[in-house]
Amino acid sequence: MKVLEIRNLTKRFDDFIAVDNLSLAIEEGEIFGFLGANGAGKSTTINMIASLLHSTKGEIEILGKNITRYSTFAKNNIGIVPQELAIYEDMTADENVSFFAGLYGLRGAQLKKRTDEALEFVGLKDKAKSFPKNFSGGMKRRLNIACAIAHRPRLLIMDEPTVGIDPQSRSYILESVKKLNKLGCTIIYTSHYMEEVEEICSSIAIIDHGKIIAEGTKEQLKSIITNTKDIWIEVTSTEALKAEKIKEINGVNTVEVEENLIKINFNAEVNSLNKVIQKLMENDIEIRSLDAHEPNLETVFLTLTGRNLRD
Numbered sequence: 430m431k432v433l434e435i436r437n438l439t440k441r442f443d444d445f446i447a448v449d450n451l452s453l454a455i456e457e458g459e460i461f462g463f464l465g466a467n468g469a470g471k472s473t474t475i476n477m478i479a480s481l482l483h484s485t486k487g488e489i490e491i492l493g494k495n496i497t498r499y500s501t502f503a504k505n506n507i508g509i510v511p512q513e514l515a516i517y518e519d520m521t522a523d524e525n526v527s528f529f530a531g532l533y534g535l536r537g538a539q540l541k542k543r544t545d546e547a548l549e550f551v552g553l554k555d556k557a558k559s560f561p562k563n564f565s566g567g568m569k570r571r572l573n574i575a576c577a578i579a580h581r582p583r584l585l586i587m588d589e590p591t592v593g594i595d596p597q598s599r600s601y602i603l604e605s606v607k608k609l610n611k612l613g614c615t616i617i618y619t620s621h622y623m624e625e626v627e628e629i630c631s632s633i634a635i636i637d638h639g640k641i642i643a644e645g646t647k648e649q650l651k652s653i654i655t656n657t658k659d660i661w662i663e664v665t666s667t668e669a670l671k672a673e674k675i676k677e678i679n680g681v682n683t684v685e686v687e688e689n690l691i692k693i694n695f696n697a698e699v700n701s702l703n704k705v706i707q708k709l710m711e712n713d714i715e716i717r718s719l720d721a722h723e724p725n726l727e728t729v730f731l732t733l734t735g736r737n738l739r740d
């Protein structure tokens with residue numbers, strides 16, 4: 430069963446095309462990673478799925494029903510954890526959750542029960558009567574999640590839910606995502622943290638300039654780049670290094686410099702390592718060690734878009 434199907438979705442802001450004829454389908458039970466650099470079009474797409482923004486063209490179906498024609502059905506089956514926190518600081522935690530659950534039509538004993546369950550789920554039951562203005566960033570995020578799940582949506586959309594929070598809350602959120610998914614909720618998860626996406630997502634789409642440029646399981650995405658290899662060169666100093674000079678070498682796809690580490694992605698069919706080493710020696714850059722690395726999602730992203738996910 431497809432929880433979400435998007436066909437030829439386009440969003441224009443005047444002359445600018447933020448989402449460009451995008452098609453996508455998500456099967457029930459997935460944790461779907463939606464990856465893209467800043468400005469790639471993720472939030473615009475998500476806002477159209479959540480009916481917060483009108484599309485210029487195209488169709489969106491939730492559980493087989495068009496979201497414009499069946500707007501109440503769509504609303505009741507979607508939960509959204511927005512990038513910006515959407516909680517009221519001067520309402521207690523349980524009042525916040527009840528308020529949002531109430532917007533989905535829950536009332537009386539059921540509203541109370543679902544509110545308690547949602548707070549318990551995110552580990553804030555003992556804070557039900559506290560005000561979020563006294564919460565840490567991570568606790569506010571968790572409350573935001575409780576507000577989005579109390580009405581038990583079949584599809585939960587999480588837009589960068591772990592930005593700027595402590596590691597403990599972060600792992601709490603990741604565990605809750607997995608637990609929610611086991612309970613039958615399908616999840617769309619956007620993040621700038623590639624390792625999070627590798628850890629929890631069963632399938633992934635990469636969006637760039639409003640278009641899906643790759644889609645599949647982690648393994649499928651990694652297999653796109655079997656014709657490349659990653660070599661990390663540790664040097665004593667990168668001060669004299671001109672990364673562009675290395676990038677010019679035939680067979681070098683990307684070069685990243687992190688402190689004393691140079692990460693190079695090569696085309697496996699061209700032997701360019703000798704030339705790279707020669708270039709480093711010419712610039713009096715002393716090599717400490719050299720390691721071959723398995724490609725990860727970061728490499729896939731870099732190879733396909735020519736950019737880091739976090740710029």
Ligand SMILES: Nc1ncnc2c1ncn2[C@@H]1O[C@H](COP(=O)(O)OP(=O)(O)OP(=O)(O)O)[C@@H](O)[C@H]1O
Pocket residue numbers: 442445447465466467468469470471472473474
């Ligand atoms: N209301 C708007 N009017 C004009 N341009 C917009 C509007 N909203 C978004 N854009 C543009 O559309 C593009 C896509 O933006 P969007 O917020 O969807 O990107 P994103 O992938 O979610 O990025 P981020 O990771 O920064 O949230 C950007 O270039 C942005 O400037």
